[in-house]
Structures are given as structure tokens and as C-alpha cells.
Amino acid sequence: MATPTPITSALDRAGYRLTAPRQALAALIADQDGHFTAAGLVAAARSRRLGVGRATVFRTLEVLEAIGAIERLDLPGGEHAYVGCKPAHHHHVVCSRCGRTSEIRDADLQRVVRHVARQTGYRVDEHRLELFGLCPACLAGDARPKARKS
């Protein structure tokens, strides 16, 4: 029923069609608190009988990443995950216990990039920073943070 989410409007804005599978996936993604995986979405779609095929999930994730509505990240174990995010460049901290993620605005990384460029002679075009640790809620001894979407 076209519950509008940041994702659906981003799709619309980028000139993609607002189909039922995409809306269903957008809703599933909007429900996610921390990061989520392609396999997880496939499973969720199947268990809720959304009639969304595996191929569509992967294609949609590809589109969403292309328009910057989600970002792909590589977990330490080598798994791939995604997080919904805003279009500006940024990075994520991932809680290793509960999976929640937080965005980092700028993080003063430009100086690091410049430093590296100077040190190695490379022209650095792209970078990726991923941080892992414990979120405030888990730190406080509360293994299952209560806030869902704030």
C-alpha cells in the first residue's frame, strides 16, 4: 500500500518504477534496525509470502546501492551486509554484539587520506572505513537494546 519511505521516494526520484516488489522490499528494509543481508531479505520475503524472488531481491539491492539509498559493507567474517543510509559520504560503526549500526559524519578522515597520499605517492580516489565495537546500549550491559527506530 505504498507506505512511503525514504527509499521509495529515492527510487522515484531517480526515475525507477515504484513496483510492488520494490515497495515490499523498501518496507522490509525500513524495518531493519542495524544492518541486513541479502539472504535475510530473501528469507523474510519468502516467509511473509511476498512473492518476491531471489533475483529481484539482488537486483533491487543493486539499484538501491546505485542510487545511494543503501550502502554495502563487508563484515569481518567476510559476509556482506547492507545498511540504509543517507546519500552523503560517510562511514559506519557496527556493533559486534547486537548488529546495530551508526553513521559517522566526517570523522576527520580527509587528513588521513592526505597523509596516506603523501606517504605512498598514490592518488587516493576512494576509501572505505569500517569500525566495529560495542554500541552504548550493549556497553551498558543491556544485551538487547530496546530502542527500535527511535
Add this chain to the structure above:
Amino acid sequence: MATPTPITSALDRAGYRLTAPRQALAALIADQDGHFTAAGLVAAARSRRLGVGRATVFRTLEVLEAIGAIERLDLPGGEHAYVGCKPAHHHHVVCSRCGRTSEIRDADLQRVVRHVARQTGYRVDEHRLELFGLCPACLAGDARPKARKS
């Protein structure tokens, strides 16, 4: 033939046996200039008739990563690759054209990590920084850098 490489001695030091397959793989890895992939090693081992099975390649990579002789990195496309490296904590710049990698010593990243911790309230335990760009040789218009291991 036991051509000794940093990798073979690291294996030895860590109490692992210096078997023929491991020496062969160590030699293959020592030949790599930039990063290399598991699949690439498997193919190289097969094409050179080293008699090293796929399982052994993966097991050896696992061991080498465990003892810190190589490091696993995640390329932008989602592929996994490895680079030979020294045990100290560090990061890599990967040349997007020729695949060569360079190590970055410290990169002043601690301040960034502290900054993030302060900003988000997370306790940051682990981080990963990967940079991509053009190496000096490729920048100079020389698509095929000549230096091998310096």
C-alpha cells in the same frame, strides 16, 4: 627446495609444519606483487601441476591469515583478496589499475577512532581502512610498473 620466504619462516616459527604444498604456496604468494585471490592461487597451483588441492589452498590461506603472514581484504566489487604483509597493524592502499598494494604504517588513524568513539558512544574495538586509487607508476602513465618487490 625450500626457498625460504618470510612466509615459510613465519609458519615455522608459529609451529606449523613446513610441508611441500605450503612451501609451494608460499613461493606463489611471494611472486605476487599486489593482491591475489584464493581462486588465483588455485588456478596457478593447478596450471603449474603443483598437485595442491583447492582445500589445501583455502586451509593454508586460513593458517597464514591466522599467523598474520597475509591479510584478507575486501575489494570494492565484493571480491576477497589477500596481500602478504608484516605482522604489525596497518592498512593498505590498492591501485585500481594494476592491483599493486602498499602498506600504510599508522596513518594517524587513532585520532579518527577516538573521534568516532566520542561522537557515537561506541567502544571501538576493531577497524578496517581500505584505500583505492592509482599508484605512482600508473599515475606516471606507465600502465605496467616495472619494480617487482623492491
Add this chain to the structure above:
DNA sequence: AGGATATTGAGACTCTGTCTCATTCGTGCT
């Protein structure tokens, strides 16, 4: 409403990586 076109689901397919298991190899002990 109608047509061009983007999108879809199903399933085959490829590729990476893991696991099992019988066999071989290396090492320490006698």
C-alpha cells in the same frame, strides 16, 4: 485504452568456500 519498455519470478548455472574421509607425511620416541 494501448503500446513500448522496464521489471519480474523461476530456475538453471557459476563460483567461492567448507566439510568429510581415507590416505600420506612428518615428527618424536624407542
Add this chain to the structure above:
DNA sequence: AGCACGAATGAGACAGAGTCTCAATATCCT
């Protein structure tokens, strides 16, 4: 040197992620 035990190995089965094809369908524009 001979032996016994455990580590390491190769082959191949297996599992899971992700891609691709193709015919069918839904969507948007006019």
C-alpha cells in the same frame, strides 16, 4: 633405523551467494 601417532593432504561432495536467461507481467506515458 623402525615405529606410532597426529598433522596435513587431495578428491570430491556439499552449501550458499550471487548471476543470468527467458518468457510473462506490470508500469508509465500518450
